[in-house]
Amino acid sequence: MGNESAVVVGVDGSDNARVALDAAITEATTRKTTLHLVAAYHAPAVRRHSVAVEYEKVVREEAAAILAEAAERARDAGADVTTSMHSGDASGVLLEQSRTAALVVVGARGRGGFMGRLLGSVAAALPAHAACPVLVVPRRADGTARAERDYSGRIVVGVDASGAANPALASAADTAQRRKLPLVVVAVAGPDFDADSRAGDDPDAVRSVLAQCRDSVAASHPDVQATTVLEEGAPAEVLAGISATAETVVVGARGSGGFTAMRLGSTAHALLGHAQGPVLVVR
Known part of the structure; x- marks a missing residue:
């Protein structure tokens, strides 16, 4: 399914992804275009086939639940929502989506901690390689931000x-x-x-x-x-x-x-x- 002119956002259930979703909802509604929610899941290789099949089923169902929750949140906010779920690396999935999207939105940090890095691996890869603009959204620090000038509302x-x-x-x-x-x-x-x-x-x-x-x-x-x-x-x-x-x-x-x-x-x-x-x- 093509997503020409859509705002695409990656969801993974993390707190930062929820903040990114809110930003994507604002972008889609102000652009008067579709918001396309994408969830990617990846099942590590397991030697026993029966275990691998069961493990993939679990992670796929978890991704589907995360996607459904995010879609409900976006629809409640007034967005015109479509969704898709993919097996594979989140960076690769979102890069492919960027070929037809108007904008891709992603949280600065995803799940898994990324070994203490300031920027998650998906957020680091997308702006460098995406075919469309990328909006990277971190969680704002509560009350700790300091700036010489106030640029609020700008x-x-x-x-x-x-x-x-x-x-x-x-x-x-x-x-x-x-x-x-x-x-x-x-x-x-x-x-x-x-x-x-x-x-x-x-x-x-x-x-x-x-x-x-x-x-x-x-x-x-x-x-x-x-x-x-x-x-x-x-x-x-x-x-x-x-x-x-x-x-x-x-x-x-x-x-x-x-x-x-x-x-x-x-x-x-x-x-x-x-x-x-x-x-x-x-x-």
């Missing part, structure tokens, strides 16, 4: 020297328009802003790029209130701090500074490991 997009040509800008403006929220365009001055020249070390040059971004949003999304902020520091650290209060932080999958051979730019990768709020990775 969509924030991080831009580099590519400016208005950065696909993240258009996606962030679309998100702000759908959700009727203001947009903040953030650039971080320094060598990471433009590794191909020293323009990133010139605050005036960075401000010029920010002004171009603001003008681009005004032309394409006149209903969106857009402001700009110039920061200094390491981009991933700055954006991670902003994510503590922002509704969503939007970044491009690749930066302007030589990441063409990489699946995921270093800023996006580092941000995903430390973000305290939803991060939308756009390619």
Whole structure:
């Protein structure tokens, strides 16, 4: 079954997956599109065939129960829901779904602990390889988030020297328009802003790029209130701090500074490991 234009979300019964489901419900309802819930199960290899068959039945039934509960929650919230269950690795299943989806949503951490890593294996793999934008949603820390500025109720997009040509800008403006929220365009001055020249070390040059971004949003999304902020520091650290209060932080999958051979730019990768709020990775 194709899921063209659908919002796809992976569910696994974890607390973080429930938070991701809520974010996916918001995305689907504001986009006025279908929400497709996906559950993946995997039965480890067992030598005795009879044991293997019984074990697979147990994990399949558990996945089906998780999927049914999530679907009921989404329908109660007003979403138009479809579901599918797959045998296999969750990353591979969601990557396949991304071929036709408008957006894939996943929790930053799934079940199983992932050996103490900040980012779960599925959330780490998807933004690097998915064919569509990926929204990675962590559980917010209660009362522990600290940020120099309060970005509550705002969509924030991080831009580099590519400016208005950065696909993240258009996606962030679309998100702000759908959700009727203001947009903040953030650039971080320094060598990471433009590794191909020293323009990133010139605050005036960075401000010029920010002004171009603001003008681009005004032309394409006149209903969106857009402001700009110039920061200094390491981009991933700055954006991670902003994510503590922002509704969503939007970044491009690749930066302007030589990441063409990489699946995921270093800023996006580092941000995903430390973000305290939803991060939308756009390619």
